[in-house]
Amino acid sequence: MAYSDKVIDHFNNPRNMGSFKKDEEGVGTGMVGAPECGDVMKLQIKVQNDTIVDAKFKTFGCGSAIASSSLATEWLKGKTVEEAQKIKNTDIVQELNLPPVKIHCSVLAEDAIKAALADYQKKSDGVLTDAK
Amino acid sequence: MKLPIFLDNHSTTPMDPRVLETMLPYFVEKFGNAASRNHAFGWAAEEAVENARKQIAKLIKADPKEIVFTSGATESDNLAIKGVVEMYKEKGDHIITSSTEHRAVLDTVKVLEGKGKATATYLPVDKFGMVSPEDVRKAITEKTILISVMLANNEIGTINPVKAIGKIAKEKGILFHCDATQGVGKIPVDVQEMGIDLMSFSAHKIYGPKGVGALYVRKKNPRVRITAQMDGGGHERGMRSGTLPVPLIVGFGKACELCEQEMVKDAARLIAMRDRLETSIMKDLEESYLNGHPTNRLPGNLNISFAYVEGESLLMGMKDIALSSGSACTSATLEPSYVLRALGVGTDLAHSSIRFGLGRFNTDDEIDYTIKKVIEIVTKLREMSPLYEMAKEGVDLKSVQWAAH
Numbered sequence: 001m002a003y004s005d006k007v008i009d010h011f012n013n014p015r016n017m018g019s020f021k022k023d024e025e026g027v028g029t030g031m032v033g034a035p036e037c038g039d040v041m042k043l044q045i046k047v048q049n050d051t052i053v054d055a056k057f058k059t060f061g062c063g064s065a066i067a068s069s070s071l072a073t074e075w076l077k078g079k080t081v082e083e084a085q086k087i088k089n090t091d092i093v094q095e096l097n098l099p100p101v102k103i104h105c106s107v108l109a110e111d112a113i114k115a116a117l118a119d120y121q122k123k124s125d126g127v128l129t130d131a132k
Numbered sequence: 133m134k135l136p137i138f139l140d141n142h143s144t145t146p147m148d149p150r151v152l153e154t155m156l157p158y159f160v161e162k163f164g165n166a167a168s169r170n171h172a173f174g175w176a177a178e179e180a181v182e183n184a185r186k187q188i189a190k191l192i193k194a195d196p197k198e199i200v201f202t203s204g205a206t207e208s209d210n211l212a213i214k215g216v217v218e219m220y221k222e223k224g225d226h227i228i229t230s231s232t233e234h235r236a237v238l239d240t241v242k243v244l245e246g247k248g249k250a251t252a253t254y255l256p257v258d259k260f261g262m263v264s265p266e267d268v269r270k271a272i273t274e275k276t277i278l279i280s281v282m283l284a285n286n287e288i289g290t291i292n293p294v295k296a297i298g299k300i301a302k303e304k305g306i307l308f309h310c311d312a313t314q315g316v317g318k319i320p321v322d323v324q325e326m327g328i329d330l331m332s333f334s335a336h337k338i339y340g341p342k343g344v345g346a347l348y349v350r351k352k353n354p355r356v357r358i359t360a361q362m363d364g365g366g367h368e369r370g371m372r373s374g375t376l377p378v379p380l381i382v383g384f385g386k387a388c389e390l391c392e393q394e395m396v397k398d399a400a401r402l403i404a405m406r407d408r409l410e411t412s413i414m415k416d417l418e419e420s421y422l423n424g425h426p427t428n429r430l431p432g433n434l435n436i437s438f439a440y441v442e443g444e445s446l447l448m449g450m451k452d453i454a455l456s457s458g459s460a461c462t463s464a465t466l467e468p469s470y471v472l473r474a475l476g477v478g479t480d481l482a483h484s485s486i487r488f489g490l491g492r493f494n495t496d497d498e499i500d501y502t503i504k505k506v507i508e509i510v511t512k513l514r515e516m517s518p519l520y521e522m523a524k525e526g527v528d529l530k531s532v533q534w535a536a537h
Contacts (some may be wrong), residue, residue, distance in 0.1 A: 034534030
């Protein structure tokens with residue numbers, strides 16, 4: 001399969017590859033996919049004052065899956081939690097020029113974003129509830 | 133050393149320059165139709181074809197008259213299986229085959245099943261990918277007319293106990309077809325000793341041209357008959373009509389002759405290179421697993437799963453080395469390798485498999501380069517893998533509730 005230059009660039013030079021400590025304050029973690037399906041994405045965000053100040057990923061999967069998650073971390077940084085909710089898999093498809101057979105990689109990346117945001121919200125809700 | 137490196141010799145092989153040289157006169161100068169019986173052009177073509185037939189038959193210990201030319205092994209498999217099912221339909225309709233056969237066999241059998249022309253038993257294989265002769269014996273019914281088991285597997289290189297299966301087939305009076313595409317020219321093949329009645333193989337896997345193959349059809353003990361699947365001028369003793377591609381056949385013959393002369397030397401060289409590739413990679417990379425039989429496999433074959441990394445990304449990271457993977461992402465069906473699954477390899481490890489296929493023209497330098505690249509890319513991708521991270525933290529990946537998608 002021929003990859004787009006952008007996929008190759010993200011694959012060769014992944015952005016924000018790595019991990020935060022899961023229990024660190026303001027960190028939300030999303031892990032989606034399954035080893036049996038051939039892809040697992042872990043996406044993490046670090047939120048301060050409702051803004052995502054940092055993001056990291058680790059991905060087991062094909063080149064397009066790695067590129068989708070790498071791109072997602074780039075897009076997440078600097079966005080508010082609300083803005084991040086609006087990232088769509090179709091944006092990723094378009095940016096990376098993914099062929100139809102690789103669309104599921106972008107879906108997985110969107111799921112990972114949503115899961116990370118939900119985890120962050122759950123954790124911060126917990127903090128608020130405790131405060132009450 | 134030139135890049136990219138070709139390490140995908142199970143898919144096809146580069147043509148040996150000596151083969152090309154033998155073919156060249158048969159395009160422009162000696163272009164005759166081998167079926168033209170009345171002039172010198174035809175005679176020259178016929179002579180060349182018959183010479184090639186001898187070279188091919190010699191490699192597999194057959195009689196030249198038992199060689200039927202086809203377009204390749206896929207056609208040979210189709211002709212053998214469909215041809216037998218049609219010819220012997222009065223006798224029965226049951227086929228015994230194995231779950232790790234090439235798609236050319238499996239799909240042909242499935243099509244016959246779908247049309248109600250045949251019933252089939254798909255034998256399982258052991259963890260090394262081998263068919264058990266006893267399983268073959270147990271699967272035989274009164275309706276069994278054909279056993280089709282491959283000589284060596286195209287993904288894992290495992291060599292089947294063909295001789296023992298041939299013996300059972302003979303004992304029970306059932307025809308035995310063997311898809312020997314990966315084995316012919318690489319390991320000794322003797323259709324007499326192995327008890328094979330029909331055998332498919334092709335030129336482009338043994339440093340010959342693409343577009344030509346053969347079906348060996350036994351002439352005596354028993355005399356095998358098949359119904360033609362291509363009708364026309366009655367070429368190839370009526371079994372496969374169509375003008376013979378003389379240059380391709382000449383090349384096929386030469387390729388077989390070279391294999392016969394150089395097999396021992398080639399195999400020893402390939403085994404030494406393959407073993408070095410295997411031990412060097414596995415010594416440096418923990419949790420890499422060999423797929424297939426540790427010893428009883430093709431000289432040039434090496435299939436390894438690298439836990440926690442996905443096959444397609446491995447290939448992408450080694451763009452200057454031509455390899456293949458059992459990962460779903462590299463297949464048209466989006467399913468991981470059915471061969472590895474049949475061995476009992478977990479889906480996760482099937483996604484992580486790489487097939488190395490060494491051939492006549494690979495060099496030690498290329499192997500050194502490959503060892504270095506594989507270790508580099510697996511290490512890099514494991515750093516990137518959440519599964520590797522979890523495993524390092526002591527998480528049992530099997531106990532995790534994954535959200536399958």
